[in-house]
Amino acid sequence: MLMKVENLAISYNGMTVFSDLNVELEKGKIMSLVGPSGCGKTTFLRCISGLTSPTSGTIQLNGCDITKTKPEERPVVLMFQQPLLFPHMTILQNVTYGLKYGKRKLKKKEREEKGLAILEKVDLGSHGERYPHQLSGGQQQRVALARALIVNPDLLLLDEPFSSLDPSLRSSIRLWVKDFLKNEGVTALFVTHDREEAMIIGDEIAVMKDGSFQQTGAPEEVYQNPKSSTVAEMFSEGVHFEESFLPANQLTIRPVSNLKVSDTETIRAVIQYKVYKYGHSFYHLHVPSLKQNVVVSSSQLFNDGDHVDLTYLRSSVQPFHNEQSTIYFTDKARQSR
Ligand SMILES: Nc1ncnc2c1ncn2[C@@H]1O[C@H](COP(=O)(O)OP(=O)(O)OP(=O)(O)O)[C@@H](O)[C@H]1O
Ligand SMILES: [Mg+2]
Incomplete structure (x- = not known):
């Protein structure tokens, strides 16, 4: 060593x-x-x-x-x-x-x-x-x-x-x-x-x-x-809940709907702005209920200020496994x- x-x-x-x-x-x-x-x-x-x-x-x-x-x-x-x-x-x-x-x-x-x-x-x-x-x-x-x-x-x-x-x-x-x-x-x-x-x-x-x-x-x-919300916030891309993390690539942006799809959850978000990068459109979104921002790519067209649903499969949520800080x-x- x-x-x-x-x-x-x-x-x-x-x-x-x-x-x-x-x-x-x-x-x-x-x-x-x-x-x-x-x-x-x-x-x-x-x-x-x-x-x-x-x-x-x-x-x-x-x-x-x-x-x-x-x-x-x-x-x-x-x-x-x-x-x-x-x-x-x-x-x-x-x-x-x-x-x-x-x-x-x-x-x-x-x-x-x-x-x-x-x-x-x-x-x-x-x-x-x-x-x-x-x-x-x-x-x-x-x-x-x-x-x-x-x-x-x-x-x-x-x-x-x-x-x-x-x-x-x-x-x-x-x-x-x-x-x-x-x-x-x-x-x-x-x-x-x-x-x-x-x-x-x-x-x-x-x-x-x-x-x-x-x-x-x-x-x-x-x-x-990420092993904790602190690391998720600082280093990963996605949204985090108290005990779990949801990677951004597991999120889909859809127009607001009250339709329930089995095994799927929804969070409301607002489109802030869009950037084009690497041949894709990336939407910067704010999630008011979590007070977090997230970036999600989508081939669908949305406008700044649109209220949208972010949907994800329940199985894509990763629980945090807190470990000691020794490395x-x-x-x-x-x-x-
Ligand atoms: N000589 C010093 N006397 C008193 N406090 C100090 C001294 N040097 C650093 N600190 C304090 O120790 C803490 C850590 O400082 P440090 O410079 O290591 O941070 P850092 O992670 O490198 O920050 P940055 O990313 O801004 O460079 C800070 O709160 C700083 O105010
Ligand atoms: Mg420094």
């Missing part, structure tokens, strides 16, 4: 951010961490990198307890939201900075060789002599990634690295980064607000809320089988669930 976090807790001035986080992450895996603003995602990464000391609990890396190890002595690199490149240094100098001092110190020639090699890998081989302001936002993030990986960390922590990029650049760079990390066999924890991004990048998803991991698992598992990222553990 590359990383093992046990009973990690942190409080600021008596206010608990999280109280009992438990995570295991296998070598070569990428875990996406999603959760609402302020739930403690950055704090968790800071604890792992050593920038923040946890109140209690332990962090192990490669079987060694690093809870009290200084940040610079941990084989971990944290990459922030902004590339944070030194403006007065060239791209090559920025990338090789981590090899200049401390334990990883190398001679200038070696540093430059390594720097050029990693710049080639991030497709910026011809940009080494430029300065950060002469690169685009996406290119700067690739430099930041090269700078992080040049020191060969055992664990890479990425804190919303693409959130400052515009949407089209963001979607192309995230695919590129995913392929890159997988080809290099990097183990990473990746924080994002974006569900789609979490699913694209992560081998595993961890949904964090209210100071704990609410659910973890393969992206499709969490998406299709294990071994394949064995996943199979046994």
Whole structure:
């Protein structure tokens, strides 16, 4: 197991951010961490990198307890939201900075060789002599990634690295980064607000809320089988009741009718608006009785403001199976669930 976090807790001035986080992450895996603003995602990464000391609990890396190890002595690199490149240094100098001092110190020639090699890998081989302001936002993030990986960390922590990029650049760079990390066999924890991004990048998803991991698992598992209304609301698509979840793909939009069909239930909804995507019409609906919104595709024509019925088979409702918040990222553990 590359990383093992046990009973990690942190409080600021008596206010608990999280109280009992438990995570295991296998070598070569990428875990996406999603959760609402302020739930403690950055704090968790800071604890792992050593920038923040946890109140209690332990962090192990490669079987060694690093809870009290200084940040610079941990084989971990944290990459922030902004590339944070030194403006007065060239791209090559920025990338090789981590090899200049401390334990990883190398001679200038070696540093430059390594720097050029990693710049080639991030497709910026011809940009080494430029300065950060002469690169685009996406290119700067690739430099930041090269700078992080040049020191060969055992664990890479990425804190919303693409959130400052515009949407089209963001979607192309995230695919590129995913392929890159997988080809290099990097183990990473990746924080994002974006569900789609979490699913694209992560081998595993961890949904964090209210100071704990609410659910973890393969992206499709969490998406299709939320274990609680909290996870359903944050990560899945559909409507949720107190004790169960109804996936959006099980809903059919029909004109309002009082006709009862056996085995079928109906909820009233209002069409808010329609979007065309991937060759289909998707209706955004509000369900007043549940105070929820849902998106359902339909080939029938409805207008904004129409009152409609959403029908579904009773058998398509999935009861929640609440489980504890401990997560294990071994394949064995996943199979046994
Ligand atoms: N140094 C600090 N002192 C006091 N409180 C802090 C400190 N750092 C973070 N907090 C609090 O801890 C909580 C978690 O913050 P954190 O930055 O980890 O959230 P986050 O999940 O990364 O949020 P976001 O998605 O907005 O980045 C917040 O309530 C924040 O106000
Ligand atoms: Mg944060």
